[in-house]
Ligand SMILES: CC(C)[C@H](C(=O)O)[C@@H](O)C(=O)O
């Protein structure tokens with residue numbers, strides 16, 4: 082088969098980790114006789130530098146024309162100290178999500194046996210953790226009306242959700258739950274927020290269509306606790322945009338494998354795959370960043386966007402082998418062991434697919 | 435001195451844990467020659483049962499007339515399955531906070547050496563943790579306009595903050611930081627929310643009045659991560675209402691001493707002291723609930739509301755001794771050790787002040 086993939090490397094270590102994912106993807110395509118056309122495009126700080134906006138129209142067109150998008154990371158320290166600067170890399174991210182209709186962010190958290198001791202949690206707490214958040218990504222307080230009143234003395238943000246927005250996200254949650262242990266947790270703050278009450282009543286009304294799925298409803302503060310106490314008690318969780326932002330990041334560090342976690346954003350027009358880590362500006366150009374999360378994001382792309390499960394499994398098997406054999410970058414290297422470069426890890430994966 | 439304390443025992447185990455805090459407070463008052471008058475009042479589910487509202491006017495008057503409020507817990511399972519029920523215990527809580535002007539919720543998280551192994555985190559991660567959240571408690575999305583549009587198909591909640599609201603909370607944060615290690619972290623989502631940008635610019639403008647305090651600004655998602663990774667890197671944190679709800683609960687479980695954490699809510703008219711745990715309905719009347727968080731909340735009240743540091747320290751010393759000697763309820767009892775009843779622990783504290 083032929084696939085066109087939009088390649089948005091972004092800033093910082095983005096280009097370096099993307100490079101390894103491309104190498105591995107090309108190797109797997111060759112092995113399984115697929116043909117991939119990569120169409121690179123600008124996004125983030127590098128797009129601002131080049132043409133003044135973080136998500137150029139041309140980039141959008143390239144994404145819309147592609148079968149999937151592979152994304153690195155965006156962000157540059159020169160924007161860090163002034164979150165009210167008129168043009169910022171994150172705005173590109175939000176615009177991209179909205180324009181591509183990427184309404185569901187899929188964020189798995191799982192453990193690698195060989196990395197379990199990296200977790201800040203005790204082994205008995207984290208062992209067996211395998212959960213997935215579905216975070217709503219194009220609605221809520223991120224995109225509602227916001228501004229100032231009273232000569233700038235009062236600020237406001239509006240959180241809005243429609244029933245249809247909740248339904249399409251929840252539908253993905255129920256469907257995902259059906260492919261796993263059939264447990265779905267709806268995370269809200271229905272004791273305080275009207276939008277949460279809409280979420281809850283909408284999900285409750287959908288339960289009858291999925292009689293096999295056991296649904297629980299938990300408040301966001303309770304989930305923030307239980308994620309640290311018993312992360313392995315969760316399976317699929319669905320939640321709104323801002324709660325999802327906070328909880329998926331919390332979940333990502335408990336596994337001890339943060340540098341390895343892939344993610345997908347899916348929706349109306351296309352789907353996008355990216356590592357959950359950031360642009361790690363200090364490491365830019367040093368060839369030391371861990372490429373595995375991006376490689377695993379490519380694996381998600383093969384499986385979910387193209388339906389190529391075998392190809393995805395082959396990539397994952399190679400990653401597991403590299404972890405077991407210690408072919409890893411400095412963030413994962415055991416004390417005294419050889420430290421591999423970003424490109425070394427990619428080369429090794431290609432050779433061991 | 436004479437003190438009048440409004441006593442809001444609330445629901446579930448509330449009355450039982452409050453009872454022990456009263457015993458200990460009376461004993462300390464006797465020892466230091468103070469006179470306490472307790473004025474009990476209804477709140478929560480028991481107030482709904484008795485007179486149909488969760489925070490009766492009479493209760494409000496009693497709180498306003500008192501020197502401080504000691505609070506147990508509210509909530510009853512009969513309200514759990516329907517967060518949109520017209521009258522609910524939590525509404526009383528929000529009304530009470532608003533009417534009493536309790537704009538700052540003070541939530542310390544610290545460790546007890548004898549309990550450190552109860553933490554879900556590894557010892558090296560949690561050791562030395564001693565942080566305090568100041569959560570804004572009477573503004574934000576909790577109290578903004580909310581409702582439905584489009585025949586109920588669209589729901590909205592509004593988050594609003596004024597500069598003055600941020601200033602009074604931040605002022606308490608700077609002042610608290612001055613009494614500790616002079617480190618203040620302002621938690622926001624200024625890359626997305628206008629209210630967060632108001633928070634950040636307001637706190638930035640106040641920095642010059644506290645030149646000794648080192649202020650950092652972190653995004654709420656990053657803090658949700660670092661709280662699990664390196665909780666001991668924080669000291670004083672200030673944040674808005676909803677972020678505070680999520681993060682203080684997350685912080686409370688990392689110490690392993692959740693059942694012991696006190697809290698205070700302070701503001702315009704009075705101050706209120708309460709354990710952070712809930713009403714634990716399953717344990718109601720069984721005399722098994724851990725009273726120590728409520729006893730430590732009373733200690734906070736002696737120190738902060740009445741300026742009685744020595745009295746507070748005497749209570750804390752007795753609590754520490756009870757922990758060391760294993761005079762504890764079932765939640766903290768070591769395997770095979772004697773389990774003490776709620777009232778036994780209170781009696782022991784009184785005898786060992
Ligand atoms: C950069 C920021 C706007 C973004 C978000 O809040 O969605 C990020 O934290 C994320 O989770 O992808």
Ligand SMILES: CC(C)[C@H](C(=O)O)[C@@H](O)C(=O)O
Pocket residue numbers: 272273302524527679
């Ligand atoms: C019960 C609920 C309304 C309340 C809140 O969200 O403030 C509780 O979670 C708390 O933190 O005291």
